Amino acid sequence: MQLDSIRETYFAECVDQLAELETGLFTISSDGPDIETVNSVFRAVHSIKGGAGAFALDKLVSFAHVFENALDVIRNDLSQSSESRIDLLLRSADVLTDIVQAAKDDSEPVDFTEIAAELEKEFNLEAEPEEEEVAFDVVPISLDDLEIEVEENKNRFEISFAPKQELYLNGHDPQKIFRELMDLGECTITPDDSRVAGLERHDLANDHLSWTITLETTSLENEVQAVFEWVLDACELDIKEIETGSAADADFSIDDFLDDVSDLPEVEEDDPGLAPAPELDEGVSAIEAISEVAGIDDLSSGEALAGKPEAAPSPKAAETKEKPKTSKSIRVDSEKVDRLINLMGEMVISQSMLTLQVNEAGFASASPTGLALNELQTLTREIQSSVMSIRAQPIKPVFMRMSRVVREVCSATGKKAHLVLEGEHTEVDTTVIEGLSDPLTHMIRNSVDHGIESIEDRVAAGKPEAGEIKLVASHSSGKIVIEIHDDGGGINRDKVLSLAIDKGIVSPEAKLSDEEIDNLIFAPGFSTADEITDVSGRGVGMDVVRQSIQGLGGRVNISSIPGKGSVFTMSLPLTLAILDGMLVKTADQMFVIPVSSMIETIRLKSADVFQIGDQHMVFKLRNQLIPIVDVGPELGFADKRTQYDEGTVLVVESGNNSMSAFLVDSIVGQQQVVIKSMESNYARIPSIAAATILGNGRIALILDVEEIVSRKVREVPPQPVLDEIA
Amino acid sequence: MSENNVEKEEFIVFRVGQQEFCVEITMTREIRGWTQSTTLPHSPSFLMGVINLRGTILPIVNLAKRLGLPYEEPTERHVIIVVQVEDKTFGMLVDSVSDILDVGTENLRSVPELDTKIAEDFFNRVIVLEDRIICEIIPDKLMPDMESLAA
Structure with missing residues (x-):
């Protein structure tokens, strides 16, 4: 366990x-x-x-x-x-x-x-x-010199080494350090037990042995120092080079030393007698394992454990040795954080309920009650933002994974490309990061596979052999924007358009702008590759990418310059826990429509509503006809309207750039809502993305705009192609 | 006698209309008063909607409707019994809670073969006491089939 x-x-x-x-x-x-x-x-x-x-x-x-x-x-x-x-x-x-x-x-x-x-x-x-x-x-030539030098020049060092308690606590063992020193050359090790009191007065925390070591070696001073690299902070160390001479007092071998130690009075008899703090001895190997595990990287004994000596760390390595970083971060189960965020949501709700009650009770805002409430509001907001920041993580790990993707695709396709990262320290909620990994992988694959040209083509076009994929992350107006730049061939618009016409995605007569053609690659069932490659998947193309981005409440677009490359731009919410919602009322129920999908709101006038066919209603907005989705009847909560003169129209945009006019009775207001999953206790409900809890404790449903629109579209027989792309 | 003590099971007994039902007490999480629920679109009529249970979305099954019994609009006197089945939690709307019973095996009978689908679907056993009988509900079966719902 x-x-x-x-x-x-x-x-x-x-x-x-x-x-x-x-x-x-x-x-x-x-x-x-x-x-x-x-x-x-x-x-x-x-x-x-x-x-x-x-x-x-x-x-x-x-x-x-x-x-x-x-x-x-x-x-x-x-x-x-x-x-x-x-x-x-x-x-x-x-x-x-x-x-x-x-x-x-x-x-x-x-x-x-x-x-x-x-x-x-x-x-x-x-x-x-x-x-x-x-x-x-x-x-x-100089090598020979070097070798000769190495042979002849023996340096002598006098090392005084006094470990502090941390050294043992961190699982280091002086014995292993000595062994490493012995690998460097002739060693004489003298223990100094002056700081060790007798057994009856032994103080584990302070009484430690120290040693004086004379070392005769071909190694340089910094190589000797490197032996102590991992324990520098946990000991007092003094390395002195002494004039080369005969090692007169070198009559003390490590074996003698070990015997010596075991003879020391404070060492228990049954102890093999190595460590100056006997109680620690048994624990040492365990501590070693644990400290390795716990990522304590200042452990030199690993090398010693491996049996034979590794190459002595070089001078350079020793010079810039870093102090072991003391990490101030803690590792917390993400479930605990989720729970905290849930509770935070609860608190926001309770607080707004309290506000409601206090206002209704007629307390003035300057009254003590009002002031206390004000204070509570400020605190709640601060807690909310700090709790959210706990879950915010730099996007870097996901970006780093992409460099592997680039390498793999390159080796599969024989192309050359490297990944450049920008803004990888941008922080996003972990839920977004998790959801981002798959679509990003797919897009990067796509960029290398379809975007970057083959080496020959690149050279012919006067570009460097290796393509460049640039991943850029930044914050922009409460969203995170991720861009994928490639310096490949850009989108072949003629090819895309003819393919789209072949596949019946657009009608041959349709006149599309360049941008619209570029965005055709997101259309369902579209794949530009001549053959389906292993790399970019089988038929599941960019439409899946777009779907998953939309699933995260984001959008994705492409812009492309032929011959120069393409840029995919994704904008995503910073968190999946809170959503900017428009609170609307229809059929006596409150609903939330994500503000991210809204374009504008207009008062409903019957003059703007037209009927097409037997039951389809459209809304005329600046010479554009937008299909009407009446939210109440659509959800089965109300009968179809007979009058179109009261209510509000919310123009919403769904993923494939098509617009719909959502009809509701009234708009209540815009507010941030905490997203609650319906699935956790029930199931996914058609047309509903999630739920939230309002200030009065009631639940409001968050509409799944995307699904409502596509459901509506499916019911409708094929429409004539408008100026908009389907 | 002592044998029976070991075998005893505990049930929470509640009333829907004129009848009494019960569930194993280990399945219940809490009992709370009725609060206004939010109706869900595209859902069966016996599903009253969802309420806020300290921040979780709790679906509520109208037990009377689910069992095909006559029912009235819920009032503040109605009670929601929150039960947990595996990892899902939901509420049953009942008229009132009447009892908590320790029942020995000698009082537990299997459901008699009835000519009704409901008995077969929702009832596990029947507690037979001197002057009353109480059907044990299987909460798992109350919620709509998730798969058919998603379709």
């Missing part, structure tokens, strides 16, 4: 680490390598490997190990980074993601031998790290 939850945490952390990894590699590929990014990437892989070891996920460990070694090459020498190598690393990151996923699901692990071999080959991992540096050095 316990292990399960730790395991769960590990995989949750993996997701973060993988995101870190991908972000890092992405930054390297776009901005070039810098040591901090490389380090963070390395740490991410290292942490994944470490945790995987704790859960005996062997496949994961072995791939992560190869990955880590490859990264180490770059970490040791940034000039080793190249475009093809980074690309390989990115692909490896994809594979790593798959392996982690497989491990999490306990499913058949992905076969990674191929990519692992590729990594080994590309980064010459068979070779010893030192030799490898040699192999890549362009000046062979």
Whole structure:
């Protein structure tokens, strides 16, 4: 049970680490390598490997190990980074993601031998790290010098090392550090027990051993320092280089030291006698596992655990070592946040009920009651916005996933493209982010598959070989706007139009503007690809994308310049929990119509209403005829109107750019409403998108404009094509 | 005797018109007074509509209508019994709650074979006491079939 939850945490952390990894590699590929990014990437892989070891996920460990070694090459020498190598690393990151996923699901692990071999080959991992540096050095002569130097120059260091309590609490073990030091060269380790009181007065928190270590090594000072890299914050460390001379006092081996420690009086007899704080000893391995799992990445012992010494971290790595970040974020079950948001909605409702009551009771707004109520209102609003901000997340993770999509489509189609992100820190409600992933994936695929031309065509058109897909996110008037730019061929309007005519989507006589033709690709059943490719799906085209965007309460449009590329623009609400609604009354019931779908409101005059055929009514608005949807009868709550002189018309636009005139008795007002699902206790009801609770505690239904319109359209026999596209 | 104590089940008994019905007490969540409901379009007539139960949308089944009994317009004296079936919660509109009963197996009978579809569909067992009989409702069956509704 316990292990399960730790395991769960590990995989949750993996997701973060993988995101870190991908972000890092992405930054390297776009901005070039810098040591901090490389380090963070390395740490991410290292942490994944470490945790995987704790859960005996062997496949994961072995791939992560190869990955880590490859990264180490770059970490040791940034000039080793190249475009093809980074690309390989990115692909490896994809594979790593798959392996982690497989491990999490306990499913058949992905076969990674191929990519692992590729990594080994590309980064010459068979070779010893030192030799490898040699192999890549362009000046062979200096190498010999270097080797000679390495052979002859032995440095001597005197290291004083006094761990603080954190070091043990974080699961580090001085013994492992000593082993690493011993791998560097001859070591003499002298414990200093002056700060350790006897057993009877032992204070676990403060009494620790410290050590003086003399090290004779070919390594440089910063390499020695690198051994302590992960524990720097948790110890007092002083490394002094001393003149090379004979190691006169080097008569103390680690074995002696270990014996020594076990002889110390405060150590319990049955303890093997390693750790200065014996009580911690048993816990150490457990703590190690946990701290790996918990993503504490300052753990050097992972390498020591792996058995043989890794290449000593390079000077560069040591120079810019980062302090372990103390994260101020907490991990909360999203259900708890949802519950909070629900309660917040309740509070908003109760508060408006209270306001109603207080006003009815005749309290003046300046009276103590009125003032207190005012205060409550302010608080409610503030709580509402902070609660909503809890769920707001940067859109970045979704964007990052798209870079994988681009890579996969590129390798499937033989095209070249790279992804550029802008505004990826824009925050959106998580519900929107979740819903966005699928349509975005589809659109990106589409952009690479259909938008970006083949390499030959691009070269012929004088463009760079690799296409560019740019994802831009921004806030704009209470919405989030996401744009997908590609610098491909743009939309072939003649082809789109003829295809649309072939498929009967538009009539041959219809005169369409360029923009209208572009937007035809969203029409149901439309697909421009000559053949259906694996990449962009089978027949489910952009209409599905448009539907899912509309399902999120958003809109999507395309604009295109032939030869230059296309831009898809999506605008989405910032949250799916609250909606800007127009409260209307008809058939003695209140309904909410999403403001996002409304264009204008007009007072109903019978002179503007005309009958077409036996029962279809249309509304004339500035020389345009708009079909009327009378909301009351449409929902079965009222009989058909006989008089069209009282009431209000709401002109609404549904997804396929067609307009409808919704007829209601009166408009009550515009307000933000909290969206409540009908499905949770009942079922989806035709024509109704969701429900909300009004200030008086009653429930109002939110109309599904899209569905009402399409239902209406289906009932109607094929209409003559108007100026609008169907 | 002690055997019977172990076997006892607890029911909440309520009145619809002249008859008494009951549900297992473990299925009920709460009992509350009637509040005005919001009618749903395209829904069966026995579904009164939905009410706000502390922020959740709670569908209400008019039990009298559902069982084909005569019914009157609900007033403030009517009662909603909130029941939970799996992960769905809904309310049953009844006239009043009359009793909470501990019933031993010796008083529980299976539903007699009747010539009515309703008995077969909605009743699980019958509690037979000295001077009254109480039909046990199967709440699962009260709500409209979700699939046919979506069609």
